[in-house]
Amino acid sequence: MDAITCKNVCKVFKVKKHKVKALNSMNLNIEKGEIYGFLGPNGAGKSTTLKILMDLIRADSGSVKIMGRNSSDYKARKRVGFLPENPSFMDNLTGREIVKFSGKVHGMPPNQLDKKIIEILDLLDLSEAAERPVRKYSKGMVQRVGFAAAIVHDPDLLILDEPMSGLDPMGRVLFKSILKDINKKGTTVLFSSHIIPDIEDICTKIGIVKNGRLLREITSTEMKYTSTHKFKIIFKHDGNVCENILDYKVSGIDENLGFVTVGKEKAVDVIDYLRRISFDLVDIQPEKKDLETLFVEISGQRNDNE
Ligand SMILES: Nc1ncnc2c1ncn2[C@@H]1O[C@H](COP(=O)(O)OP(=O)(O)OP(=O)(O)O)[C@@H](O)[C@H]1O
Ligand SMILES: [Mg+2]
Known part of the structure; x- marks a missing residue:
């Protein structure tokens, strides 16, 4: 019941x-x-x-x-x-x-x-x-x-x-x-x-x-698992990392860890590229949609109350 x-x-x-x-x-x-x-x-x-x-x-x-x-x-x-x-x-x-x-x-x-x-x-x-x-x-x-x-x-x-x-x-x-x-x-x-x-x-x-x-x-x-179909690719670098990797903006986690967020169709290209330039791959995480994004998508209206 x-x-x-x-x-x-x-x-x-x-x-x-x-x-x-x-x-x-x-x-x-x-x-x-x-x-x-x-x-x-x-x-x-x-x-x-x-x-x-x-x-x-x-x-x-x-x-x-x-x-x-x-x-x-x-x-x-x-x-x-x-x-x-x-x-x-x-x-x-x-x-x-x-x-x-x-x-x-x-x-x-x-x-x-x-x-x-x-x-x-x-x-x-x-x-x-x-x-x-x-x-x-x-x-x-x-x-x-x-x-x-x-x-x-x-x-x-x-x-x-x-x-x-x-x-x-x-x-x-x-x-x-x-x-x-x-x-x-x-x-x-x-x-x-x-x-x-x-x-x-x-x-x-x-x-x-x-x-x-x-x-x-x-x-x-x-x-928990509602994916944006994007992946966060986290890698280790030697401190000398350029601003972009294959046109994706690199963000820093700390001085030797960086990440790029890419659509799933481009993830393999980015991983290949990282290998070629000898950056270690640390993690690949699916990007999660938060409830606010879902809410806006579903209701077609921003939730401006908070
Ligand atoms: N007593 C009432 N007389 C006339 N209209 C009413 C009455 N109570 C609610 N409404 C109308 O019914 C609709 C739904 O109102 P309701 O209060 O259920 O919304 P709500 O989802 O609780 O909104 P909020 O997030 O602002 O509290 C609104 O258009 C509101 O103006
Ligand atoms: Mg109410």
Whole structure:
């Protein structure tokens, strides 16, 4: 059974006389155990999909299942944790009260909950601020409280909308390590993000979304081996190397190591040439496409958010 299944999900928003097609036959299958990154430009339909999964809004057509149940069935969401795009809470509540409320709503027994709250506030570096009302929190602190509330009950499925957007670099590292740990213990994670390195670092699968539909999925293994069809040819030289080798610019690694990057059809010529001039070949590495290059190619649009 998949953790999430969306089949031909459509959603149109009506704004006065205009219609906005937010989802245009969104199909999504997320297997249990994945950390799935939802990547797409502004307005692609990421938040709309996540809200429909949480039954905060309803699809016009199509079917949406989480953990095998229709998303409209409240039982489906009992073992799910959710962090919305811009979390906001009743601002007179303290951080501890917000996390406690979430634990109660998700049916945690009180003695277990109190222990877990202490643990989780500590994990998210919120212990000192725990008794302060959230109106006195910074944006990053609100994000941390929202995250604590989403994970306090050890959900089977965690859905996060741009969880790392308001965080400083240390906060991002912390969130990523927590997400990895939670996933290792068995929680399936779906999160949307614009921050390509964050997605690249932790996701087992990435879905690229645009215009309300899934354009393509990339697994982490594919990402490792997605080749540009170019090779980096690394060689040792005596310090007297010219600027170009067969018209390819030589770049330096250190004073005796250099490399050229060539298309695969020219690699053999370059290797032959290096042999002729008695430079030792050190390594030949396929050049990897990074996620940003892939994203731009697939979505046909630059990702300028970060
Ligand atoms: N409540 C709403 N009323 C009208 N239009 C909406 C509403 N919510 C979303 N939309 C529109 O639906 C489309 C998809 O929006 P959505 O928020 O899902 O995008 P997103 O991928 O989350 O974008 P972002 O990266 O900016 O968060 C956009 O064109 C948006 O303007
Ligand atoms: Mg969004």
